[in-house]
Amino acid sequence: MDGAAAPLVTPFTGDGDVDERTLSDLVGWLEDRGIDFLVPCGSTGEAELLTAAERTRVIETVADAASVPILAGTGSPGVRETRAATASAAEAGADAALVVTPFYYPHDQSALADYYRDLADAASIPIYLYSVPAFTDVRLDPGTAAALADHPNVAGMKDSAGDVASFVRLVRGTADADFDPLVGSGGVFAQALAAGATGGVLALSNVVPEVTVAIYDAASSDPERARQLNAAVTELNHAITAEFGIPGLKYAMRQRGAPAGCARSPHRPPDADARARLDSLIAAIPEV
Numbered sequence: 001m002d003g004a005a006a007p008l009v010t011p012f013t014g015d016g017d018v019d020e021r022t023l024s025d026l027v028g029w030l031e032d033r034g035i036d037f038l039v040p041c042g043s044t045g046e047a048e049l050l051t052a053a054e055r056t057r058v059i060e061t062v063a064d065a066a067s068v069p070i071l072a073g074t075g076s077p078g079v080r081e082t083r084a085a086t087a088s089a090a091e092a093g094a095d096a097a098l099v100v101t102p103f104y105y106p107h108d109q110s111a112l113a114d115y116y117r118d119l120a121d122a123a124s125i126p127i128y129l130y131s132v133p134a135f136t137d138v139r140l141d142p143g144t145a146a147a148l149a150d151h152p153n154v155a156g157m158k159d160s161a162g163d164v165a166s167f168v169r170l171v172r173g174t175a176d177a178d179f180d181p182l183v184g185s186g187g188v189f190a191q192a193l194a195a196g197a198t199g200g201v202l203a204l205s206n207v208v209p210e211v212t213v214a215i216y217d218a219a220s221s222d223p224e225r226a227r228q229l230n231a232a233v234t235e236l237n238h239a240i241t242a243e244f245g246i247p248g249l250k251y252a253m254r255q256r257g258a259p260a261g262c263a264r265s266p267h268r269p270p271d272a273d274a275r276a277r278l279d280s281l282i283a284a285i286p287e288v
Contacts, residue, residue, distance in 0.1 A: 003036025011261020063093025146173030156180030
């Protein structure tokens with residue numbers, strides 16, 4: 001998969017239930033603004049706060065509403081649960097599975113490689129590796145990814161470490177394979193594209209899809225414009241990820257007219273200072 005993608009938020013009602021109608025509306029809102037593919041049930045989608053049945057239903061809802069490819073999050077700490085979730089995602093309409101590194105218990109790189117080979121051997125849809133050390137405290141080394149890239153059912157990797165040097169190693173190490181290096185950090189999207197990324201799965205795309213699409217489109221023909229656009233939304237990206245998290249992201253989306261719904265407990269709504277900070281950043285979003 002390539003292009004600018006949105007790791008979909010999961011809209012919840014005020015009572016904490018999955019709001020399927022709002023989720024369907026969000027798919028349309030993002031597609032109308034040019035998003036290339038959609039990623040439900042990832043970190044931005046509060047996947048760890050969803051039951052297994054809810055995850056499947058979210059993927060079904062997105063698949064029913066979408067006309068672009070779907071890369072569905074299916075990872076859990078254990079291989080059996082991840083196998084089952086990947087099979088359910090395939091049945092629900094996902095085109096590929098995004099599998100986060102196993103977390104909670106520590107594992108060395110060899111164990112991670114075996115885990116992904118096991119999953120890829122069994123899965124009926126392509127597997128994308130997913131490294132997001134800020135949440136899992138586990139980093140998938142570029143060398144490990146390169147060793148997995150030749151597996152016929154390992155299609156790529158989303159790297160959310162935010163380390164451009166490490167991302168370059170990933171690109172170079174997988175250059176001879178049919179493998180999609182995807183960046184997961186909005187603050188370095190333009191730099192990653194210049195380094196060889198095929199696309200980005202960015203929380204930022206939920207708020208300013210037209211900007212992330214413009215960055216992707218400009219990267220090959222006008223890299224300076226891509227860098228300028230990326231720089232203009234770097235502070236917003238930091239605010240909706242590192243500063244204010246999912247509640248801040250959903251607030252920013254609502255302020256831009258996106259169907260975002262509420263966050264699920266134990267998340268709490270952003271306070272007045274956070275809202276004011278986000279409002280100022282939203283007012284500075286560049287036109288494209």
